[in-house]
Amino acid sequence: MAYTEEELKKELETKEYEYGFYTDIESDTFPVGLNEEIVRAISKKKNEPEWMTEWRLEAYRAWTAMIEPEWANVKYKKPDFQAISYYSAPKSKPQYDSLDEVDPEMLDTFNKLGISIDEQKKLANVAVDVVMDSVSVATTFKKTLAEKGIIFCSISEAIQEHPELVKKYLGTVVPQKDNFYAALNSAVFSDGSFCYIPKGVRCPMELSTYFRINQAGTGQFERTLVIAEEGSYVSYLEGCTAPMRDENQLHAAVVELIALDDAEIKYSTVQNWFPGDKNGKGGVFNFVTKRGLCEKNAKISWTQVETGSAITWKYPSCVLKGDNSIGEFYSIAVTNNHQQADTGTKMIHLGKNTKSTIISKGVSAGKSQNSYRGLVQVNSRAENARNFSQCDSLLMGNLCGAHTFPYIETKNKTAQIEHEATTSKIGEDQIFYCNQRGIDTEKAIALIVNGFSKDVLSKLPMEFAVEAQKLLEISLEGSVG
Amino acid sequence: MELKDKLISSFMAFENRVDIDHPVHDIRTEAIKVFEEKGFPSKKDELWKYTSLNTLLKNNYSVFPKDEPGLEFKDVKKYFIHDIDSYKIVFIDGIYSSHLSQTSHEGLDACLMSSALNKPKYRTVIEKYFNKIAKKDDSLTSLNTAFSREGAFIHIPKGKVVEKPIQIIHFATGNEASLMLQPRSLVIVEENAQVQIIERHQSTTENAVFTNSVTEIFVHERAIADYYKIQNDKQSASLIDNTYIAQEKNSHASVHTFSIGGKLTRNNLQFLHKGEYINSTLKGITIIEGKQHVDHSTLVHHSEPNCESHQDYKGIYADKSTGVFNGRIIVEKEAQKTNGFQQSNNILIDDKATINAKPQLEIFADDVKCSHGCTIGQLDDEALFYLQTRGIPEKEARALLMYAFANNVLESVKIPEVKIRINKLIAMKLGVNIGFDL
Numbered sequence: 001m002a003y004t005e006e007e008l009k010k011e012l013e014t015k016e017y018e019y020g021f022y023t024d025i026e027s028d029t030f031p032v033g034l035n036e037e038i039v040r041a042i043s044k045k046k047n048e049p050e051w052m053t054e055w056r057l058e059a060y061r062a063w064t065a066m067i068e069p070e071w072a073n074v075k076y077k078k079p080d081f082q083a084i085s086y087y088s089a090p091k092s093k094p095q096y097d098s099l100d101e102v103d104p105e106m107l108d109t110f111n112k113l114g115i116s117i118d119e120q121k122k123l124a125n126v127a128v129d130v131v132m133d134s135v136s137v138a139t140t141f142k143k144t145l146a147e148k149g150i151i152f153c154s155i156s157e158a159i160q161e162h163p164e165l166v167k168k169y170l171g172t173v174v175p176q177k178d179n180f181y182a183a184l185n186s187a188v189f190s191d192g193s194f195c196y197i198p199k200g201v202r203c204p205m206e207l208s209t210y211f212r213i214n215q216a217g218t219g220q221f222e223r224t225l226v227i228a229e230e231g232s233y234v235s236y237l238e239g240c241t242a243p244m245r246d247e248n249q250l251h252a253a254v255v256e257l258i259a260l261d262d263a264e265i266k267y268s269t270v271q272n273w274f275p276g277d278k279n280g281k282g283g284v285f286n287f288v289t290k291r292g293l294c295e296k297n298a299k300i301s302w303t304q305v306e307t308g309s310a311i312t313w314k315y316p317s318c319v320l321k322g323d324n325s326i327g328e329f330y331s332i333a334v335t336n337n338h339q340q341a342d343t344g345t346k347m348i349h350l351g352k353n354t355k356s357t358i359i360s361k362g363v364s365a366g367k368s369q370n371s372y373r374g375l376v377q378v379n380s381r382a383e384n385a386r387n388f389s390q391c392d393s394l395l396m397g398n399l400c401g402a403h404t405f406p407y408i409e410t411k412n413k414t415a416q417i418e419h420e421a422t423t424s425k426i427g428e429d430q431i432f433y434c435n436q437r438g439i440d441t442e443k444a445i446a447l448i449v450n451g452f453s454k455d456v457l458s459k460l461p462m463e464f465a466v467e468a469q470k471l472l473e474i475s476l477e478g479s480v481g
Numbered sequence: 482m483e484l485k486d487k488l489i490s491s492f493m494a495f496e497n498r499v500d501i502d503h504p505v506h507d508i509r510t511e512a513i514k515v516f517e518e519k520g521f522p523s524k525k526d527e528l529w530k531y532t533s534l535n536t537l538l539k540n541n542y543s544v545f546p547k548d549e550p551g552l553e554f555k556d557v558k559k560y561f562i563h564d565i566d567s568y569k570i571v572f573i574d575g576i577y578s579s580h581l582s583q584t585s586h587e588g589l590d591a592c593l594m595s596s597a598l599n600k601p602k603y604r605t606v607i608e609k610y611f612n613k614i615a616k617k618d619d620s621l622t623s624l625n626t627a628f629s630r631e632g633a634f635i636h637i638p639k640g641k642v643v644e645k646p647i648q649i650i651h652f653a654t655g656n657e658a659s660l661m662l663q664p665r666s667l668v669i670v671e672e673n674a675q676v677q678i679i680e681r682h683q684s685t686t687e688n689a690v691f692t693n694s695v696t697e698i699f700v701h702e703r704a705i706a707d708y709y710k711i712q713n714d715k716q717s718a719s720l721i722d723n724t725y726i727a728q729e730k731n732s733h734a735s736v737h738t739f740s741i742g743g744k745l746t747r748n749n750l751q752f753l754h755k756g757e758y759i760n761s762t763l764k765g766i767t768i769i770e771g772k773q774h775v776d777h778s779t780l781v782h783h784s785e786p787n788c789e790s791h792q793d794y795k796g797i798y799a800d801k802s803t804g805v806f807n808g809r810i811i812v813e814k815e816a817q818k819t820n821g822f823q824q825s826n827n828i829l830i831d832d833k834a835t836i837n838a839k840p841q842l843e844i845f846a847d848d849v850k851c852s853h854g855c856t857i858g859q860l861d862d863e864a865l866f867y868l869q870t871r872g873i874p875e876k877e878a879r880a881l882l883m884y885a886f887a888n889n890v891l892e893s894v895k896i897p898e899v900k901i902r903i904n905k906l907i908a909m910k911l912g913v914n915i916g917f918d919l
Contacts (some may be wrong), residue, residue, distance in 0.1 A: 071527070380832065395847035398814045408838040409531075410857050413829035417857040419840070425847040 031083045031453060037062060039187050046156050046190075049163060066180045073371040076311050079250045086188045086221070106403055116131075118174050123321035144204070151196040152207055155223050158194035165196055167229055173256040173293045173319070181252040181287040182239055186219045190253070192223035195423060197232040197263075222253040227255045227265035228298075235266040235444040239465055249274075257292030261322065264299040265292065267473075268460055269316075270468050273308035280338025281368075283310025283469040290314065294349070296322030303459045305468040306333040306343060315373065317346035320354035320382075327356040330456040334472060335368030335400070344374035344405075349385040349415070358389040361453050364400035371403040376419070380411040391421040394452055396442030446472070484538045484661075485520050489513065491544045493625060498545075499630055505598060508612050511628035519620035530775040530836040531805040532747055539721050540689050542661035544628075546574040552685065554581060560683045561648060565898045567679075568647040570633045572653055575662045581650075590636035591647050593664055597634040610669055614697050614725040614753060615910030622723050622749075625695040629665035632696075635675040637704075637807065640848060646677040646896055651694075653718065664695040670704040670732075675709045677896060682720055690718040696724050700732040701754070707735050709899055713742035713906055716771065717894065723749045730756030736767040737894060739903050740775040741910050746775040752790065754781075754816075759788040764868035764890040765803055766903070767796040768883070768910050776805035783816040792823040795887045798834040806838040808853070814845040828860060828886065860886075880913040 031038075039060045043053040091172075138215055145152050151162060160164050168332060176186040227232050238255075251273070259265045276283025286309040292300035302316040318327030329345040347356035366368040370393065378385045391403035395411065404421045426448050434444035449472060450457070457465055486779045492513050499506065521538060522529040561569070570593045571581040579592050583590045595601040612629075615622050633649045649666055660840055670676050684690045700706045712720060720743055726734050740746050752761045767775045781790040796804045806825040827836045840853040860882050868878035884907060906916070 020911045152608065393842075393844070395849075398817065398847050399843040400843070400847075401843065403844065404840075404842040404853070406838075406840060406855070408835075408836070408855055408857065410827075410829065411833075413832050413859060415829070415836060417855070417858055417861070419838075419853075421842060421853050421856040423839075423842060423844050423849060423851040425849075 004309050009346070015188050028440040029046050032085045034060075034084070034086055034188065036090070036239070038086055042188055042190065046159070048156075048159055051167065052159055055171070055176070056187050059183050060188075062177040063180065063187055064178075068180050069271040072313050072373070073369065074311050074313065074340040074342050076285065076340070081128075081184070084250060086190075095158035145381040148162070148196040148201050148204065150201060150203055151194065153194055153465075155189070155192040155194045155225060158225070159334075162196070165227065166194070166225070169258055171256075172227060173196070173258060174254050174293045178297055179289060181291040182254050185216040185252045185254040185289070189221045189223035192225070192253070194224075195226040195234065195236065197228045197234045199229040200231040201229075202232065203234040206237055220249070220251045220253070222251075223259075224253070224255040226256070226267070227258045228260060228265050228310060230260045232264040233264045235461060235479055236268070237461060238267070238269045250287070251291070252287045255288070255290040255316075257290075259292060259298035259300050259325075261296045262298060263295070264301075264303045266461075267292070267303070267316070268422045268464055269302075269304040269306075270303065270464055271306050271308050271312075274310075275308050275339045276310040276337065278337045278366075280310070283339070284308065285311045287311075288314040290316035291319065292317070292327070293319045294325035294327060295320055297324045298322055299326040299328070301328040301330070301459070302345065303330045303456065304332070304343075305456070305460070305472070306331065306341060309341075309473065310339060312339075312341040312343050312368070314343045315345055315367060317348070318356065319348045319350065319354065321350045323351040325351055326352045326354070329356075329358045329360070330459045331359070331360045332363070332453045332456045332468075332472070333370055333372075334363045335370045337363070337366040337368060339366075339368040341369070342373055344372045349376075349382040349387070349389060350377045352383045353369075353388045354382055358387070358391070359455050360389075360391040361456055362391070362393040363396070363449060364393070367399045369401045371405060372421075373405040373407075375409070376405040376417060378410045378412050378415040378417070382412055383414050385412060385415045385417075387415075387417045389417075391419075392452070393421070393423040394449065395425050396425065409478055484540075484542065485516075486747060487542075488624065493547070495630075500599065503598065503609060504608060505629070508809055509629065510626050512612075512617075512623040515623040516620050518628060519618075519623070522620055528778060528807065531720045531803075531807075532774065534745075536747060537691055538787075539870040540661045540691065542689075542691055543657040544661055544753070544912045546576070546657055546660060546785040552654065553801045557581070557652060557683075557685065558679060559618060560650060560652075562646070562896075562898050562902055564673070565896075566645045568645065570647065570649045571652065572631065572650070572664065573652045574656065574660060575631060575651075575664065578652075586673055588637060589641055589643060590608050590634060592634050593665060594632040594634045595630055595720065597667070598630070601823060602713045602852045603634075605856055606669070608837070610667060610697065610699055612697070613694055614727045615697075615723070615752070616725070619723070619749075621697055621721055621917065625663045625665055625693050627722065628663045629695070632664040632694075633668070634666070635668045635676070635678065637676050639671040640673045641671075642675040643677070646679055649680045650679065651682045651692065653682075653688075653690040653692075655684060655688035655690075657688065659689035660691070662690065662693045662694075663691045664692070666694070666695065668698040668706070670698070670700045671703045673703045674701070675705040678710070679711065679896075679899060681707045682710045682714055682717045682718065684718045687715055687717045690714075691720070692720045693723075694720065695725075698727070698734070700728045700734045702729045704729075705733045708737070709735065709894065709896070710738045710748070711741045711899075711903070711906075712738065712746055715742065716744050716773065718743055721747045721749070725753070725859075726761075727755055728759045728761065730765040731758045732756070733760045734760075735762035735764070735893070737890065738777070739764065739906070740767040740769065740777075741906050742771065742844040743775075745774045747778065749778050751780045752782065754783055754785050754788050756781065757785050757787045761789070761790040763792045763794075764892065764893060765793070765794040765797075766810065766887045766890050766907070768887070769797075769802040769804070770799040770910075771802060772800070774805075776807070778805075780809045780811070781821065782811045782813075783819045783821060784813045784852075786815065786817045786819070788816065788819040788885060790822065790900040792825075793875040793890055794825045795890055796825070796827040796836065797830065797883050797886070798836060801831070801833040803835045804837070806836075806840065806855070807894035808839070809841045810843070810851060810853070812842075812844045812846050812849050812851060817846050817848045819846060819849040819851065821849065825853075825855045826886070827855075827857045828883070831859065859881045877913050880908070880911040883911060888892070
């Protein structure tokens with residue numbers, strides 16, 4: 001019997017999260033709730049200097065006066081911020097030099113995810129700084145990087161060892177009081193990555209970090225700071241998969257990128273957190289603030305593949321401060337079942353001759369809602385600013401929604417701005433064509449969606465592109481309209 | 482006293498002037514409560530993010546003009562499309578002017594809202610249509626509803642093709658130092674009927690005028706309604722125009738908005754679909770300078786299958802002027818095979834000019850073709866140079882290019898006289914002396 005659309009639909013609906021497992025590692029978890037004591041305790045636990053504790057407290061105080069933003073096109077039950085434990089670290093936390101020393105159970109976890117560190121180390125030439133429930137447990141290729149003067153470590157380590165850099169740049173792009181979730185993150189961030197590329201250095205390999213949320217009921221508050229000194233280049237990968245948990249988990253990360261004169265930062269993300277089951281139960285709340293600052297002739301490029309999370313609230317942005325700076329944003333957001341995504345970017349043109357490109361592809365299936373929300377702002381002194389935006393949406397079935405909310409604000413007559421958006425579905429004729437060439441419906445959809453997303457996928461580094469395609473196939477193929 | 486408080490307290494005085502036993506009065510009392518609760522919109526409202534009413538609300542507007550002012554036809558002739566025969570419904574400072582008007586009850590009703598509200602024979606029509614599609618939780622619409630008493634009432638019966646256009650003109654004479662007007666109009670186009678309406682707000686002096694107008698238009702099966710809004714008022718006058726259109730099966734409705742004059746103009750334009758195979762057209766040309774501000778806020782709500790909507794707005798902004806385009810298309814999941822098109826093209830002439838655009842799509846159906854485009858740019862230098870090499874002076878060359886830029890919108894204007902008039906207004910605004918009807 002032929003494989004029908006109905007069967008495909010059913011299969012997709014019942015397809016459970018493949019990476020849903022729970023690693024039983026003894027954890028060191030704080031009591032639930034948040035107050036100044038907890039903030040101090042986190043700071044103390046991490047042995048932070050006085051200025052850092054104060055910085056956190058300042059953020060905490062600002063946070064208490066703020067309210068959660070409600071403008072996004074997502075509906076969810078607000079998390080109770082006093083019912084979350086704000087710190088969780090694997091209890092046995094030795095410093096490893098080699099993988100052999102790592103808890104075998106944890107290694108097994110990575111193997112299940114298909115991100116075997118050994119393999120990546122050997123084949124992909126990727127230095128992986130694995131963050132498992134907030135504490136860095138393995139850092140590879142540190143020596144190679146150190147020779148070039150590149151610092152790539154956990155942010156807690158950076159606070160200890162490079163306080164002058166952290167002090168100088170932390171919070172300069174995303175201030176503590178920037179928004180509700182950024183303030184929360186600033187107060188309680190547990191760990192994250194720190195990367196510093198010295199003047200004129202081209203980072204010889206892709207830097208990569210895998211974040212995972214492991215402990216039930218703990219929010220993950222990552223803080224990433226990437227500094228590219230004058231004339232340097234770095235490509236940074238961030239990938240996420242989280243095990244299946246039944247209650248909603250909160251994730252509020254902050255990423256700050258600083259590209260000084262002539263520097264270039266390429267930041268790629270694959271996000272595949274648990275999206276909730278087919279009834280919309282569970283799933284990760286992903287409220288992320290990502291922003292980059294470009295100085296003269298600098299370039300920041302964001303690439304993201306968003307397939308997971310129950311709620312996504314994420315706007316990787318570029319502040320094009322320096323003249324001739326360039327900002328890019330390439331995104332694929334796929335939502336299925338009851339997922340809701342409100343994602344996009346902000347391009348703030350401040351300098352002269354600044355350029356920005358936005359390519360956003362949204363695919364919605366099941367009962368999901370997928371929104372693009374973007375801002376292109378050209379200030380009055382940004383002569384000859386140029387922007388091109390393209391937002392395409394693909395709908396599968398009539399229970400989902402695709403929305404576009406572009407904001408365009410221009411105060412300079414020399415600006416050239418183009419925005420276009422389209423919404424369509426997978427044509428029956430396209431599927432028919434594939435079918436008659438012997439490609440079954442499921443594969444045909446994967447093929448078509450892959451083609452639809454190609455503009456963005458091609459921007460991903462090789463190693464990631466493969467994984468991203470795999471992810472698309474898992475979460476994507478949906479009910480054919 | 483704040484304008485809001487003044488309006489609320491003058492509602493009691495207003496009650497002395499209208500029939501409070503009429504069912505419409507219950508609607509009014511409900512509406513004033515909504516306004517009292519909501520007040521004037523501020524920049525904190527997402528829909529008013531780019532338009533502030535603050536400077537407007539400072540004036541001490543008189544709400545009820547004292548005496549009946551007069552205007553001679555020869556003084557105001559230029560504001561009419563006078564070279565064609567038409568029905569005319571004319572108001573001076575909010576009061577109906579019988580000697581400037583030419584109304585009708587033969588074959589169609591083109592008359593006054595006040596008589597429709599007062600005469601018993603219109604009672605059923607009013608009950609069926611009045612305030613049925615105007616947004617009840619919108620503060621400015623509610624304010625208008627609360628004070629609704631006068632405006633145009635147009636009722637085209639089944640199958641009637643109205644042979645000449647209907648002009649609605651609201652004059653403000655400046656007898657008062659500053660005046661607030663709230664005209665309320667109702668247009669009903671029955672099955673298979675056709676009508677063309679031209680609307681204009683015009684002040685004759687430089688005294689401040691603030692108009693908050695609401696128009697409800699019902700277009701029944703297979704009917705065709707074309708509405709032209711000519712906004713070329715003095716730069717002391719501000720206008721908030723709320724237009725709500727409900728369309729039935731197979732109907733066509735179009736609204737063309739030409740925003741050239743006025744200090745602050747806000748056009749809230751909403752289309753609701755109540756049947757299949759509906760065609761909606763929303764077009765606009767905005768050419769402004771100085772400190773003018775024009776805000777187009779449109780919504781097309783597709784709730785039925787097989788419908789089409791076209792939005793095309795062109796804007797040219799000089800000096801310190803500000804343009805806002807906030808277009809919205811909603812496609813409900815039932816509205817399969819929808820064809821929704823939205824475009825906003827803008828040219829900034831000077832460094833201090835600003836444009837804020839927000840073209841939005843909210844789509845819940847999968848088998849649709851929806852697109853929106855938005856561009857912001859300048860005139861093409863090479864095209865300008867080409868024209869100059871052909872002996873056309875720079876100013877005229879610029880005007881020609883701008884005219885070509887806006888021409889898409891003009892092309893769909895069905896009344897030739899209106900087209901010529903708009904051409905002239907554009908030429909005047911651009912300060913050139915060339916005939917555009919080439």
